Amino acid sequence: MGYPREMQESIKRLEATRPFRLRQEIPRLTPEEKNRLLEQFHPDFRPDGMRPVRVGPNKGQRMQNELVDLLEAYSRIDPERVDLSHIDYDVDVLVIGGGGGGATAALIAHENGARVLLATKLRLGDSNTIMAEGGIAAATQPNDSPYLHFLDTIGGGRFQNKRELVWALVHDAPLVVEWLKDLGAMFDTHPNGDLVVSFAGGHCRRRVHSCKDLSGMEFMRVIRDELWNKRVEVLEFSPAIELLLDEKDRCAGAILMNLETHEHIIVRARAVILATGGIGRLHPNNFPTTNHYGATADGLVIAYRAGARLLHMDAIQYHPTGAAWPEQMLGQLITEALRGNGAQLVNVHGERFINELETRDVVSSAIIREVRHRKNGVRTPTGMEGVWLDTPLIDILGGEGKLDRMFAGIVHRFREYGIDVHKEPILVFPTQHYQNGGIEIDAEGRTDIPALFAAGEVAGGVQGKNRLGGNSLLDIFVFGRRAGKAAALFAKEVPPPGKLTLEHVRRYHEELAAEGIEKGRVSPLLLPDYTRPEVKQRRYS
Amino acid sequence: MPESLIPIYIMGKRYEVPEGLTIMKALEWAGYQLIRGCGCRGGFCGACATVYRVPGNFRLQVGLACQTPVTPHMNLVQMPFFPANKAIYDLDKVGSPLETLLQLYPEITRCLGCNTCTSVCPQKLQPMYYVAAALRGDFARAAELSFDCIMCGLCAARCPAQLAPYNIAIFVRRYYSKHMRPKPKHLIERVAEIRAGRYDQALSELAAASEEELKKLYVNREFEKL
Numbered sequence: 160m161g162y163p164r165e166m167q168e169s170i171k172r173l174e175a176t177r178p179f180r181l182r183q184e185i186p187r188l189t190p191e192e193k194n195r196l197l198e199q200f201h202p203d204f205r206p207d208g209m210r211p212v213r214v215g216p217n218k219g220q221r222m223q224n225e226l227v228d229l230l231e232a233y234s235r236i237d238p239e240r241v242d243l244s245h246i247d248y249d250v251d252v253l254v255i256g257g258g259g260g261g262a263t264a265a266l267i268a269h270e271n272g273a274r275v276l277l278a279t280k281l282r283l284g285d286s287n288t289i290m291a292e293g294g295i296a297a298a299t300q301p302n303d304s305p306y307l308h309f310l311d312t313i314g315g316g317r318f319q320n321k322r323e324l325v326w327a328l329v330h331d332a333p334l335v336v337e338w339l340k341d342l343g344a345m346f347d348t349h350p351n352g353d354l355v356v357s358f359a360g361g362h363c364r365r366r367v368h369s370c371k372d373l374s375g376m377e378f379m380r381v382i383r384d385e386l387w388n389k390r391v392e393v394l395e396f397s398p399a400i401e402l403l404l405d406e407k408d409r410c411a412g413a414i415l416m417n418l419e420t421h422e423h424i425i426v427r428a429r430a431v432i433l434a435t436g437g438i439g440r441l442h443p444n445n446f447p448t449t450n451h452y453g454a455t456a457d458g459l460v461i462a463y464r465a466g467a468r469l470l471h472m473d474a475i476q477y478h479p480t481g482a483a484w485p486e487q488m489l490g491q492l493i494t495e496a497l498r499g500n501g502a503q504l505v506n507v508h509g510e511r512f513i514n515e516l517e518t519r520d521v522v523s524s525a526i527i528r529e530v531r532h533r534k535n536g537v538r539t540p541t542g543m544e545g546v547w548l549d550t551p552l553i554d555i556l557g558g559e560g561k562l563d564r565m566f567a568g569i570v571h572r573f574r575e576y577g578i579d580v581h582k583e584p585i586l587v588f589p590t591q592h593y594q595n596g597g598i599e600i601d602a603e604g605r606t607d608i609p610a611l612f613a614a615g616e617v618a619g620g621v622q623g624k625n626r627l628g629g630n631s632l633l634d635i636f637v638f639g640r641r642a643g644k645a646a647a648l649f650a651k652e653v654p655p656p657g658k659l660t661l662e663h664v665r666r667y668h669e670e671l672a673a674e675g676i677e678k679g680r681v682s683p684l685l686l687p688d689y690t691r692p693e694v695k696q697r698r699y700s
Numbered sequence: 701m702p703e704s705l706i707p708i709y710i711m712g713k714r715y716e717v718p719e720g721l722t723i724m725k726a727l728e729w730a731g732y733q734l735i736r737g738c739g740c741r742g743g744f745c746g747a748c749a750t751v752y753r754v755p756g757n758f759r760l761q762v763g764l765a766c767q768t769p770v771t772p773h774m775n776l777v778q779m780p781f782f783p784a785n786k787a788i789y790d791l792d793k794v795g796s797p798l799e800t801l802l803q804l805y806p807e808i809t810r811c812l813g814c815n816t817c818t819s820v821c822p823q824k825l826q827p828m829y830y831v832a833a834a835l836r837g838d839f840a841r842a843a844e845l846s847f848d849c850i851m852c853g854l855c856a857a858r859c860p861a862q863l864a865p866y867n868i869a870i871f872v873r874r875y876y877s878k879h880m881r882p883k884p885k886h887l888i889e890r891v892a893e894i895r896a897g898r899y900d901q902a903l904s905e906l907a908a909a910s911e912e913e914l915k916k917l918y919v920n921r922e923f924e925k926l
Contacts, residue, residue: 190919281739282747290740299890305899307921309906314918322907330903333890340883343791343874345843352882363923371847376744380851384870388788396735418735451740487722487769491742501926516926567848571824572743575767686733694731 160577172509253428258286260615261434263639271647280398291375292494296629297332316623358499359628411656429650447490457683470619471596481590483545604642746852752776782853784864
């Protein structure tokens with residue numbers, strides 16, 4: 160297969176400019192230039208992409224349309240029909256979500272003496288964590304410090320991050336790297352045993368620690384293995400579809416649904432940790448996504464219905480480099496570590512157009528400008544357009560073998576389609592990647608609702624309006640650990656909750672009805688629906 | 701769509717789907733909403749291991765449904781789960797490498813050397829070789845050879861000696877990374893500094909700074925050279 164002829168013409172131009180580009184330095188944008196670029200080209204600024212939500216704690220605030228649809232929807236259950244006296248599980252800490260954040264929280268809560276149940280929608284480990292390629296940011300090098308990591312993170316977040324959360328993030332970062340190393344995660348190392356670190360956009364130091372280009376998978380499988388070793392109880396294919404509160408509006412458990420039998424499961428818990436991840440599978444602004452099949456905003460929806468406030472839900476991250484060819488890989492993540500190790504972005508004429516290590520919001524906007532506004536995109540036979548990511552530069556700059564050593568996954572996946580990334584570039588276009596905001600938390604992972612904690616992508620405030628590369632693997636472990644410990648302590652020290660209720664769901668339904676929102680749409684979504692309309696039409700029953 | 705349709709057989713049942721789709725997208729095109737057998741959709745998670753045959757070839761072929769395009773007359777079934785043996789261990793209380801391995805997975809010595817595992821690995825790994833390296837006590841080699849494993853279960857499903865190579869491999873990698881590779885000095889030192897509170901005040905001052913001050917510090921920070 161490989162690239163069709165018309166795309167090869169453009170590759171020739173890219174090869175011709177390589178000697179010049181190797182010497183070319185593109186200065187970073189000033190804050191004013193950045194703001195202009197974002198306002199003109201970042202999808203968050205499209206006037207029709209968002210609308211104000213009509214109900215709930217954030218009433219009146221603008222959020223992504225696809226999310227508002229789910230917030231302005233009714234519960235999957237009729238509160239009148241649920242028998243809350245029939246309790247299936249009674250635990251200290253219920254963790255909802257089986258990705259990196261949830262698994263970490265469960266492990267730490269267990270280590271702190273709590274009886275833990277982890278419930279997850281798909282398999283334990285099914286998450287965006289497992290797909291994170293680049294690595295984890297931490298100031299572990301002698302030329303680096305948490306102080307610089309703080310500055311980079313808050314500047315990258317457009318200064319909107321909650322300061323106490325950034326403090327916790329960068330402070331705990333080296334501790335988390337040590338913790339993962341002690342669990343047996345196989346970090347990339349130099350021959351003397353020192354950890355290899357790479358650049359990511361917006362970081363002023365090399366500080367992203369990787370395990371080849373499968374960093375998230377390595378962390379996830381190690382933590383999952385440890386959960387199994389510790390015999391922490393896990394319920395797979397059992398998503399939470401509603402939180403339970405007590406009469407004083409304290410969180411007291413959740414209703415799960417067995418995805419295969421559709422039976423409901425009532426869990427009473429002294430503390431609940433939400434770690435359900437992001438919203439990519441809602442496809443904001445119709446973008447493809449790098450996200451896992453399960454990223455359908457379930458945690459946001461049930462927490463919002465229970466009264467938790469959301470933060471920065473008007474900020475979605477589009478990763479600059481999603482695959483744009485071959486068609487089968489559309490939207491899949493092409494790690495930023497490639498740019499961090501010297502790969503350049505190049506238009507149809509072989510020209511660079513942005514410093515590749517600007518923050519993601521900026522680089523994505525620059526690619527969109529290059530393709531949509533300046534018409535300098537490379538067109539595929541299916542009509543998709545993108546720009547080149549010049550991967551051969553990595554071996555040219557770093558010596559032959561570097562691509563194979565650090566990016567074996569990328570090499571392997573493209574080889575399946577007849578593309579040799581040692582010799583040929585990759586075609587890329589921005590793809591939805593991350594929800595920058597989420598449920599507002601404090602530094603211990605506490606939400607507005609007593610006994611409800613949140614960690615990872617579902618939580619908001621850590622990353623401000625734009626997350627830096629390497630900071631989300633960090634986020635899930637820092638706040639997974641903090642929430643796990645805080646929830647275990649809470650369960651130990653605070654008296655148990657009162658009577659379980661779904662009163663908050665009734666109230667929410669009333670609020671929906673008062674706004675004239677008709678019944679019919681229910682949430683959480685649980686699974687994306689990629690069924691064709693033609694098939695749906697013929698389901699007559 | 702639809703350009704040219706090709707026949708495929710999902711668990712023996714015929715559907716016509718557009719050429720060029722991955723197996724996963726073909727399942728959805730046919731009308732399936734997947735619960736099992738679908739995960740990251742990007743080749744990382746091992747949820748969508750699929751076995752198939754094409755006419756005229758007696759051999760079973762394998763692939764990840766999210767990565768493998770359909771071909772005409774492909775007859776396929778997914779294997780979303782396999783009940784493989786996994787040993788329980790405490791990584792803080794283990795003995796010497798080989799002794800521990802043989803204790804946890806005594807069946808490893810049953811390996812016949814048939815290499816069926818290699819022929820079914822969708823990641824193109826060679827489980828037989830990492831199993832052999834582990835058995836020689838060469839954990840470094842076994843860790844390196846097995847690193848790209850996504851734990852899909854196909855090797856365990858096909859192993860005539862009934863090993864679960866991927867569970868053996870994750871034990872070996874964890875043992876190797878924790879006990880056989882030194883902890884880097886720069887990490888030990890930084891962790892000690894953080895535990896001693898060395899950065900607390902500087903961070904707290906940043907956290908209390910005005911937005912204007914932060915912006916100035918941010919714009920003026922110096923970049924390490926690429």
